[in-house]
Amino acid sequence: MWVAAGLSIVCWIGLLSLLAAASLVFPILPLAFLIVPIAMLWNFVAIGAKRFHDIGWSGWLICLGLIPGLGQIFLFMTIGILKGNRGNNRYGHDPRRTWSSDMLDER
Template identity: 45%
Template structure:
């Protein structure tokens, strides 16, 4: 989990998308709290210390804010890749009402089963394909007192390659 968190390549599961959002929110709130403390509680009552505290608080808040935005965008793009959609769809999150609905869609929609154009399935699932199994058909033919057995391999969606199958049985 959390391989290359700032990369725009690859796919992530719903749980990783949720946890990355939760972690980003917690880090952001901690940075805001620390920046506020640097603003409010200066080392002394002088104006110089308030200026240094405010500057450090602002630098910290801006640095963390930039990293969190990039991290969140990268995680959103990878989640869109899991849904087999382009990363440009992340721009829908910036539209006021549509953004919340689209973010919920990204959180709850199941990803593409199996590999897609953006990488392997993070759940290691493979697409399920049913191959028709061949069926051996045995026909006993009684003609003029002789019994002959023919066995032929037939797939369910195909017709027998030789001969015809008659279902009517006449008794005299």
């Protein structure tokens, strides 16, 4: 999760600085300033919803991040610190369990 978020931020900053420099030469590029943040927001929401599903909670809780201050603290505490459920939950199987560990449990 942290690797994906960090990589997204680094890519976003790099791309925006590249677009800012290139927009001096190509005037159509400021349109990318609208498209890139929307794509980055989509990525953040998708990763956050998957993480909430891993915990066993609804993905809609990612919307609590819109509350200034408290929302960011809530997201950090839940997405960054809480461990996911062991075993299956209503959103699917445990992603930490591999095929080999399933085979060992059956013996």
